[in-house]
Amino acid sequence: MMAGRREGSLMRDKAQSFRGSRIVTAIVLGILLGCIFAFLFPHGFLSSYPPIQNRRFGKSDLQISSSQCESTERTTALKSDIASLSDKNDELKKEVQELTEKLRLSEQEKDHAHEQFSVLGKPHKAGPFGTVKGLRTNPAVVPDESVNPRLAKILEEVAVQKELIVALANSNVKSMLEVWFTSIKKVGITNYLVVGLDDEIEEFCKANDVPVYKRDPDERFDSIGKTGGNHAVSGLKxxxxxxxxxxxYSVLLSDVDIVYLQNPFNHLYRDSDVESMTDGHNNYTAYGFNDVFDEPSMGWARYAHTMRIWVYNSGFFYIRPTLPAIELLDRVAERLSRPEKAWDQAVFNEELFFPSHPGYNGLHASKRTMDFYLFMNSKVLFKTVRKDANLKKLKPVILHVNYHPDKLPRMQAIMDFYVHGKQDALEPFPDGSQW
Known part of the structure; x- marks a missing residue:
């Protein structure tokens, strides 16, 4: 009996133990399932987030996005490399251009030196027909720095290959001067210098990072330099x-009513004492022609042949440091200092072209006329070029607004047309000037 009770009690204990273990098992399973579902469905069954399969695709998307980021970074790096190579290529091109220009100048100097040696060396017989050439290029003078040590130091820093552009300016031409040096900077020319004739221009140039030289005080020049008009200032140069x-130094003398569109030093021959732009407007007027004068009363001899050429412009010319060139400057300066009034451009041309004759010894200076389409005056531009579709495509080296008194607006229009691409910029202006 006692044994039966014990067995019954044992069975109850086992049953209770089994039920307890099932409960524990259920709890453990519940916890495990909860963890699994929590992992698989962190936002719940009804969430709009995608299931596990889509989550795997999301991971793939992250990989693609990461790949795209890497691709973007690589593209940016490649673009940076291309830009860097492009800059280096531009630098190399510039170096090649500079070396080519130096080589060209060297060849020019070698040819000129050979020519000078051939003519100035020992006396020699004339060669065969068609082979004899006279001396065109006079030798340069020996530099003398004692003349102006301060200027010598400035020129040593500014000049390139012993050449530079020089302009004289006072405050009367300040606005034009700004257009002048702005165009020079755009072209990339570095060898230029403004001779400031008053304090205002000197400060203006310094403020705009423009090389400037102001002469030491001199009563002869200062009164004209500070208050003189175009012609008076022009005579000082x-x-x-x-x-x-x-x-x-060789100097490319420039008035300030000029717009630069190319580097003029790349278009010079350097074989003469003076290379000058012309006031001519076609091949005849620019380079000379046979002008026949008709005098009917002379009968059989009614036609007299004359040689004509339109004058050189004394506002833009290249002059080499030779004895004839310095003599030209001395002759013009001396005549302009006389009491009677004279126009510097007229005197400049008379001294260059008038031959020796009784009572007068002419100047033996070599000269060359610049290409009038490259070194263009404003008559050529406004009367001819702007009306011709083909000529409008040409890009001059410089444009000199010498034929028109409304200089500043025409200079600005030239900049708009050739630099800024405004095709109708030249249209509002008349061919000539309105009195």
């Missing part, structure tokens, strides 16, 4: 330029 030539 012949005295001032002398020092540049004595120091051994």
């Amino acid at each position: 012949f005295r001032i330029l002398r020092e540049f030539l004595q120091l051994g």
Whole structure:
């Protein structure tokens, strides 16, 4: 009996133990399932987030996005490399251009030196027909820095290959001067210098990072330089330029009513004492022609042949440091200093072209006329070029607004047309000037 009770009690204990273990098992399973579902469905069954399969695709998307980021970074890096290579290529092109220009100048100098040696060396017989050439290029003077040590130091820093552009300016032409040096900077020309004739221009140039030189005080020049008009100031340049030539530098003398579109030093021949732009407007007027004068009363001899050429412009010419060139400056300066009034451009041309004759010894200076389409005056531009579709495509080296008194607006229009691409910029202006 006691044994039966014990067995019954044992069975109850086992049953209770089994039920307890099932409960524990259920709890454990519940916890496990909860963890699994929590892992698989962190946002619940009814969430709009995608199931596990889509989550795997999301991971793939992350990989693609990461790949795209890497691709973007690589593209950016490649673009940076291309830009860097492009800059290096531009630098190399610039170096090649500079070396080519130096080589060209060297070849020019070699040819000129050979020519000088051939003519100035020992006397020799003339060669066969068609082979004899006279001396075109006079030798340069020996530089003399004692003439102006301060200017010599400035020129040493500014000039390139012993050449530079020089302009004289006072505050009366300040606005035009700004267009002038802005165009020079856009072209990339570095060898230029403004001779400031008053304090305002000197400060203006310094404020705009423009090389400037102001002469030491001199009563002869200062009164004209500070208050003089275009022609009066223009007359000063012949005295001032002398020092540049004595120091051994070639000068491209420039008025300030000029717009630069290319580097003029790439278009010079350097074979003459003076290379000048012309006031001519076609091949005849620019380079000379046979002008027949008709005098009917002379009968059989009614036709007299004359040689004509339109004058050189004394506002833009290249002058080498030679004895004939310095003599030209001296002659012009001396005549302009006389009491009677004279226009510097007229005197400049008379001294260059008038031959020796009784009572007068002419100047033996070599000269060359610049290409009038490259070194263009404003008559050529406004009367011819702007009306011709083909000529409008040409890009001059410089444009000189010498034929028109409304200089500043025309200079600005030239900049708009050739630099900024405004095709109708030249249209509002008349061919000539309105009195």
